[in-house]
Amino acid sequence: MARSMRDILQELRKGIVQPVYLLYGTEALLIDDVVQAIQAAALPQGIDDFNYMRYHFDESPIQHAVHEAETIPFMSERKLILVQNCAVFSTAKSPRVDHDPDALQAYIENPAPYSTMILTVNAEKLDERKKLTKSAQQKATVVQFVSLKENECRDWIASEVKRQGSSITSDGIARMILSVGTNLRLLRSELEKLALYAGPGGTIDEAAVDTLAMRTMEQNIFVFIDEVVRLRVDRAMRMMYDLLKNKEEPIKLLFMIARQVRIMLQLKVQSGRGYNLNQVAQQLGVHPYAAKIANEQGNLYSPKELERLLFDLAELDYKIKTGQIGDRTALEMFLLTLPHKVRAATRTHA
Template sequence: MVRSIRDVMQELKKGIVQPVYLLYGMEALLIDEMVTSIQQRALPGGIDDFNSMKFHYDEQPVQLAVQEAETLPFMSERKFVLIHNCGAFTTAKSPRVDHNTDALQAYLENPAPYSTVVITVGAEKLDERKKLTKTAQKTAVVVPFQALKENECRDWVIGEVKRQKAAITGDGVNRLILSVGTNLRLLRSEIEKLALYAGEGGTITEEVVDDLATRTMEQNVFVFIDEVVRLRVDRAMRMMYDLLKNREEPIKLLFLITRQIRIMFQIKVQTGRGYTMQQVAQQIGVHPYAAKIAGEQGHSYTPKQLERLLFELADLDYKIKTGQIGDRAALEMFLLTLPQKAGRGASAGAR
């Protein structure tokens, strides 16, 4: 039976533990947290080496885990068995290990009442054509861990910062997600560092995130584009020189700027026609969160201004390809003249 994360956690708080759990999805941190919660409830007397077993599907035959689950616990009411990243529920194969999935199938049909078996699957979807999956959906508690939506990710960040006894501004949350991405494990690591810097009762601001958050090159480029389209030219220029020092190509940066402004233009036009942000995201083929960011970035532009910038970038691209100007000089010139070309006097409420 498919259950939500919240429902299962509420059940665990009441001390109710089911014989078999199948946890799947790409949010590894949330899956790990639920595994820990189930383990603590299954072994209330304390976790020990005799009654808590972990098996990795890529390294150990799944039938060994089944044998452990069928073996009576030692001086305890229950036994806890974890089968990590079990590819038997997907199309993935484990060439190094000889698995007897029939043993797992038989166990799912008749699980031992004295064991709690948790199976994790690091995949967005289960292969519902498989007999194993169909059986698990009938006899086990199946919990999907889908990627958090933008508002859910924001709430998670705020809650995690609060847990670290600090606070964070709205702009700080936006910048952190923009800089680090939505991987919760990376976000938690960065939040711990930022909260330590802010101190107990302190506040994490956008400036603190900019100064301290660790970013990959890809995320640095993403933040650079954000600075450009928000007309923060001084900060954009500094980031540009850092990116060029790290061997990012000027022509690539110009391409990414063009792509972002095109997305902003499409969102501006389509939302003006009455389409929702979700609908526009589907139409232009971008993630809803990326569409939301682009919508915010384009808030102070008119469609005409965005269209004019696209023509300007197309003209620069032509001049670069015909040898009339170097790509680095073109990038610098575009950034330095951007406020004038965008119409710096445009009001924040321009539509």
């Protein structure tokens, strides 16, 4: 039966361990966390080579795992069998291994009382047309793991920092998501570094994230755009020079600024027509979190101001392409004059 991650963890804390778990989805780190929680509850005396067996579906026939699950544990009340990437539940092609899915189905329908079997599937969905999947949904404990929504990711970051003995400000959380993204493995790695920097009982703030958190080039550009549209010109200029040193093209940065301004304007226009944020995000083909950030940025501008900025950016693009101005000079000029342009537009359309 389908269950939530929270319900399963609460059960495990009480020492309740189910005979068969089917854990599937795209958020591998959360799956790993639950696997570890099941291990701790099923084998409280610790993992040993006799009562904890790991198999990979691409390498070992599934019937070997079934046979091991049916074998009585050695000097222990329970044994644990983990089968990784059990693709037989998905639409993925079977590896070149002689699997017997019928043996697995028979076991799921009548599991050994002294064993716990964990089946993980690296797929967004299960193939519900298969008889095996239907059996698992009826008899096993099935949990789906999908990418966290923005508010869930915020809660996860706060909980992770607390687990590491520190705290983090709301601005620090927002900066982490903006700088690092929502990949939980990368977030955990960066939070461990930040918690070590803050020390036991210390606080991680926005400045600490800016100083220490690693960013991909894509995230660097995302943060740069955020600094630009929030009119933090000094910080934007410093980031621009860093990006240029890393071989980013000025014309690309101008294009990214124009794209963000266009999204901000479209959000204003469409929300004025009664559409909610998620509907507009879907129309624009952007991630809901990116739309939320753009909406917050857009609150700093009027529609006329955004239209004026798009006009100025289009004019700069024309001058670059006709050789009237260099692309780097155009980018620098746009950033340095941006606050003045916004104030001028405000006065003109007041």
